[in-house]
Amino acid sequence: MGCAAGSAGRRVPRPRADALRNRERIVTAAREVYVEYGAEAPLDEIARRAGIGNATLYRHFPDRHALVDAVVRSVMVRAAEQAERIADEEPDPFAALCRFAHLAADERIGALCAMLSCGFDRNRPDLDAERRRLEGAVEGLTERARRAGRLRPDVEAGDLMLVLSQLSRPLPDSGSLDMGRFAHRHLQLFLDGLEAPARSELPGSAVTLEDLRRAAP
Amino acid sequence: MGCAAGSAGRRVPRPRADALRNRERIVTAAREVYVEYGAEAPLDEIARRAGIGNATLYRHFPDRHALVDAVVRSVMVRAAEQAERIADEEPDPFAALCRFAHLAADERIGALCAMLSCGFDRNRPDLDAERRRLEGAVEGLTERARRAGRLRPDVEAGDLMLVLSQLSRPLPDSGSLDMGRFAHRHLQLFLDGLEAPARSELPGSAVTLEDLRRAAP
Amino acid sequence: MGCAAGSAGRRVPRPRADALRNRERIVTAAREVYVEYGAEAPLDEIARRAGIGNATLYRHFPDRHALVDAVVRSVMVRAAEQAERIADEEPDPFAALCRFAHLAADERIGALCAMLSCGFDRNRPDLDAERRRLEGAVEGLTERARRAGRLRPDVEAGDLMLVLSQLSRPLPDSGSLDMGRFAHRHLQLFLDGLEAPARSELPGSAVTLEDLRRAAP
Amino acid sequence: MGCAAGSAGRRVPRPRADALRNRERIVTAAREVYVEYGAEAPLDEIARRAGIGNATLYRHFPDRHALVDAVVRSVMVRAAEQAERIADEEPDPFAALCRFAHLAADERIGALCAMLSCGFDRNRPDLDAERRRLEGAVEGLTERARRAGRLRPDVEAGDLMLVLSQLSRPLPDSGSLDMGRFAHRHLQLFLDGLEAPARSELPGSAVTLEDLRRAAP
């Protein structure tokens, strides 16, 4: 069957190759720039870094929100892919959780949490699929660890995701400071605590992914 | 005769009472606004909130940096005071650490960590006194807990301060989300881990306050 | 001899059917959009409304001016056709004038007067034929009424055309206001005055179509 | 009694002289530019013409709407003043109406009708006073003429205002065309018709000022 004229006469013209490439370059540049400058980064800087005119950026993403959406989506997908891969490869349930956490930190998930938090907005049903995929993968990892008795029972996947994001967030203007070094250290410290038996009753209730989902602006 | 007009023509005018009050109001307003808007808050908004003209703000603080300095100094002092008070009042070394951490989170120390990180800038010797006072107080608390065997020995005061700041940072635009709830929960989770025996070797070396001091932009 | 494939290699390709249809759709869409948005309407909106790509629009009309020309030409032709038809059908000379005026108002001739005024530009000899046809038709109507003593003798066809355009121009952003209602009312009021005997000497001299012709930018 | 500390301790600092002067210059420049360019005139052009920086314009008028409001208010006041003065000076009721109409045309009331139509917006209660003043003055003139039997009884003040605005509107881009000449001519033609006895029943009902008031975007 031909890939093109499948269904009725509708015109769904396949996106042009160069446009796709540009779109990709914009999202990549945006992720870098967001990590570097924060979410307030000037769009012109993103366009410059992507090597395109600023108006081209607006053709692909009608406003700054749409670009953030795209970056969030891409980050979610990458994180989900890693979670799924690790679930397949790593036999030890807690080690799997740890590997995922450190990899996600390397993915700059914390630097992008400004945007990620938007991604959990219930008003963005267009991110639903990606969100559910990521949630499912992370919940799979935590559930497995919990069943194996390797995770404090009062801790949820949402707790992990939020702490992970916060601990790996760059300090604003922390030019020369290598946050990565701190992030991995503190993440491991935190993970160690997750495996140890509970010592105190935690204040508040567990943070579920549903909580994060309700959190958006 | 006022205390000012000591020698002949020299002018060492004691700051007027209203000027002092204005200065105070500006710093208070700035702290609120920074917590609310982030460090990019428009200076006019701060002036408005303080109930003064914008030019008055510039008379007291020649540029945006000077104002941040003042806010940082005030936050440092408040945190140091609490640390010192708790050290006096709380007999249990680990409980003292915990109480300090939660109180500091309530002080929005995380919301202000953008500015705090500036405060550790080596180029601001005018913050030296306050910084040393805060460092001393927190190191006192951690040292006491460590000696009592209630703190993982591979953890430093700087680790605590940094994690504390990160975990209590508000999510950007987290409108309806009550970060306080999460902050205290995750802080406690982290503190529980600090008390438990080490389960893994932490990556990187301990974060000392000296490290943070070197981190500034 | 066929008109097309006359000599050897010359290319005088008869316009393709679809190209003609596209051209027609563009002009129709442009007229609608101009009435709706004014002459500043984005060309992309016109292309969208016509259901074609924007570059196609440029193929047919090299610049915004050319498109306006085409719309003006089409409006002129429609108005001329009506004037000619009414001249044939309506025995009463003044009633003919009135019917033409009200019909032209319904044609949105006022909404398009921005462009019509361009149409009288002497620099557009390509509109000459259409302009002369419209002028001829309207002058025929006024001349007949004047000869029958039903029209103030100091009034010219150009006066009528200009007043007609002005009175039926939509107010900018007059969202809910039904200009049609006002236009027809005030047009009739004006026409009543045209039939009545002169009460005062009019300032200025009569507006001839030649005047309008010289008016363009 | 001092002019300042009249009532309680409220601070209503008298606007500075230079600011007032600037405000005045902006409004004047805006009126000119609107007449010339239409309501879409670039704000930078207005600022340039007023001889101030563009940001100063924004200090006085937070957005383009606020500036239009100010221009509308000023035009309304000038027109009302003229109507009142003429009512006092001109003994002949119909001549008074005519003088007002021609003067208002000279005031470029038609060129500004884009903005005037906004001025009749019911959502701008801040224009209420000026609007009522103008309405009152014009209704006074028409009522007097009607009572004297010098005005078609089926015509209202609103009809006059609207026709007056439309007939004196400049053609878009009518660079070299002297609209003033046409405006006065056609206005007089229309006014002649208003004094003559009715020849036909007008379509629609009279346009009251209330109608215009309801017309806004």
Place this chain on the structure above:
DNA sequence: TATGAATGAGATTTCATTCAT
């Protein structure tokens, strides 16, 4: 001294027009 006002530099966004598929 305190203040409202002024300002230029920069950010976001739109649009007519050109380019490449």
Place this chain on the structure above:
DNA sequence: CATGAATGAAATCTCATTCAT
């Protein structure tokens, strides 16, 4: 020939900082 994409120039608006009262 038709089209989506690209683009620079311009318009609106914001804000840190300086100026004048």
